[in-house]
Amino acid sequence: MSNTPNPSKRVDPKRRHGARYRARLRAVEVLYEAELRDVDPVRIADDRRELAQANVEGISSVAPYGKEIVKGAAEELDRIDELIAAHLNTDWELDRISAVDRAVLRVAIWELIFNPEVPKETAITDAVELASELSQADSPKYINAMLDRLASRIEEVRAESATPTGTDEVPEGEAEEAGAVDAVDDAFATDEAQGVVDFGAMQGAEDHGTDEAALPEPTEPAQSPESNEAP
Numbered sequence: 001m002s003n004t005p006n007p008s009k010r011v012d013p014k015r016r017h018g019a020r021y022r023a024r025l026r027a028v029e030v031l032y033e034a035e036l037r038d039v040d041p042v043r044i045a046d047d048r049r050e051l052a053q054a055n056v057e058g059i060s061s062v063a064p065y066g067k068e069i070v071k072g073a074a075e076e077l078d079r080i081d082e083l084i085a086a087h088l089n090t091d092w093e094l095d096r097i098s099a100v101d102r103a104v105l106r107v108a109i110w111e112l113i114f115n116p117e118v119p120k121e122t123a124i125t126d127a128v129e130l131a132s133e134l135s136q137a138d139s140p141k142y143i144n145a146m147l148d149r150l151a152s153r154i155e156e157v158r159a160e161s162a163t164p165t166g167t168d169e170v171p172e173g174e175a176e177e178a179g180a181v182d183a184v185d186d187a188f189a190t191d192e193a194q195g196v197v198d199f200g201a202m203q204g205a206e207d208h209g210t211d212e213a214a215l216p217e218p219t220e221p222a223q224s225p226e227s228n229e230a231p
């Protein structure tokens with residue numbers, strides 16, 4: 001199993017991906033940056049939106065669905081990390097896998113458990129593709145196997161992870177403001193340049209510590225068209 005990092009990898013902005021894929025990509029980037037800087041990922045997403053609206057060069061906004069992932073993953077971080085840790089080799093711990101892989105897994109597991117509107121195949125396929133673009137050569141294989149095992153018992157995991165939802169209504173003024181922000185973010189979501197992420201500054205990478213012998217043979221990720229998802 002190769003542990004050689006490939007810091008030159010980045011997502012090609014010319015590749016044809018739908019808005020949902022790009023939103024996942026942006027969420028991975030925000031969660032990765034938040035962990036490295038030890039700051040609130042939602043604040044990073046908000047800052048990027050404000051800077052993009054101010055036309056700051058090199059800054060692109062985070063689309064509404066990307067922010068939804070970031071917010072949801074931040075709120076459910078303990079549960080998500082618990083599930084990641086439960087699928088690692090007993091000789092390894094969560095903080096020994098690479099930060100990029102943690103971010104990819106956090107996005108995918110949040111979708112699998114907390115957003116059942118997303119087809120399981122889509123969440124897994126996009127996570128594997130993100131890992132192949134951004135992380136180590138062996139990351140897609142173990143990420144695919146881990147998510148595949150989780151998806152096979154998804155209803156049970158969702159039931160275990162269920163939390164009461166609040167019934168408070170959003171004040172009318174705040175709802176109008178949120179709608180205006182979403183309209184601005186939607187404009188950025190249509191730009192293919194949203195897909196650019198550079199992890200070149202990453203110094204080294206850590207072995208994720210999974211035991212390949214203990215994992216099921218990974219299945220070939222199904223190609224789920226973005227049209228299967230709600231816009």
